Amino acid sequence: MKKILNNKLYLKILISDLISNFGDTLYFIALMTYVTEIKNSNLAISIVTLSESLPILFTIFLGIIADKTLNKVEMIIKTLWIRVVLYLLVAIVMNFRASIMVVIFASVVNLISDTLGQFENGLFYPISNRIVKKSDREETMAFRQTVTSTMNIINQSVGAFLITILSFFHLALINSMTFGISLLIMLLLKSQVNKYYEEKTSSNNRLPLDFRAAFSDIRSNLRLSIKHLFRINNMRTILLVIPILNGSLAILLPLVVVNLSKGTALTIINAATTISLLGISTVSGGILGGALILISNKFKQLSLGNLLQMNLMTILLSFIACYYQNIYLIILGSFLSSIFVGALNPKMGTIIFNNIDETKLATIFGGMVTYFQLGEVVSRLIFSSLVIYFPYSYITIIYIVVVLIATIYTFSKVQNV
Incomplete structure (x- = not known):
């Protein structure tokens, strides 16, 4: 220090x-x-x-x-x-x-x-x-x-x-x-x-930048990364579900903003305070999740599968709270989900480091980040279309169904990873 x-x-x-x-x-x-x-x-x-x-x-x-x-x-x-x-x-x-x-x-x-x-x-x-x-x-x-x-x-x-x-x-x-x-x-x-x-x-x-070669490298690196990741034992289900998890978390705030634009049901003091509190719950949950991995043996012993299951359940709770317009339950769900994400990330990183050839680590990690972020990007793009044509409650139901299917799938497939 x-x-x-x-x-x-x-x-x-x-x-x-x-x-x-x-x-x-x-x-x-x-x-x-x-x-x-x-x-x-x-x-x-x-x-x-x-x-x-x-x-x-x-x-x-x-x-x-x-x-x-x-x-x-x-x-x-x-x-x-x-x-x-x-x-x-x-x-x-x-x-x-x-x-x-x-x-x-x-x-x-x-x-x-x-x-x-x-x-x-x-x-x-x-x-x-x-x-x-x-x-x-x-x-x-x-x-x-x-x-x-x-x-x-x-x-x-x-x-x-x-x-x-x-x-x-x-x-x-x-x-x-x-x-x-x-x-x-x-x-x-x-x-x-x-x-x-x-x-x-x-x-x-x-050497000067070759744009065609750069795009070719990106495509091949992403393909190589996904190929290596899916070869790791018992990881297929987790790797299929994490982009859904990231995509669901990414549209929670925009969904709340849609509601705030229509009325005061989710308002705490004012719109700005509500948006800020939701952001604070996410950041503080991530900090606590990382800390718990360091100081709590029970938390440290949770498997990647366990953390993923609990994460999906808390996200499901947040969307159900969105449907019933309970902002305090949304903030609680966001906070809990961020704790599990904060604990999930180092475990996921450890698995990658322990199972990938060190000469390919930078490539695999770069591809892994891109792969997981694609879930967030796709979800936001879909949400951007849905929000124009569908009311708040319909969009919420769509995401409840998606997360519920992912949760059921995870519980049926994931063992202690």
């Missing part, structure tokens, strides 16, 4: 990232609250959900581009400049009367900003790798995860409060300012980071 706190450069970069994360959280809550106030709210929610989903599809490709980028620090600064300008434009547009056109513009900006954010993360990975000693990396990653999750809870709470006292114009302006502060920090650190990083990378010869 002392080594991390003594690494001033790493802490400054982490602070820059945390500041921009606050802006992202504030903007997301503001945008979700904004769509509940316009007439054509279902279409608006569909558009916002799409803007949140599509950047996930670019993850691998953006990683390849980031690896091929030579002047990473300069590129990070450029992406921050673009995001500052984009949210200044959103602030101007938010001065107009609430309408679907404003939502479309704000969602396009959200899509571009999230895509740039993923690209920026890819640029940061090798920089962080250089400024943290190899012996300190595991502890540093755990520290970063804990700090980021804790700050996410604070961000949700502060965001909900600010939305009650500020206009959407001011919220977009604050978001732009957070990226401006991150930009200023990176400009001040530019020479220091370059000195630390370029000395070790300037001699590297990188």
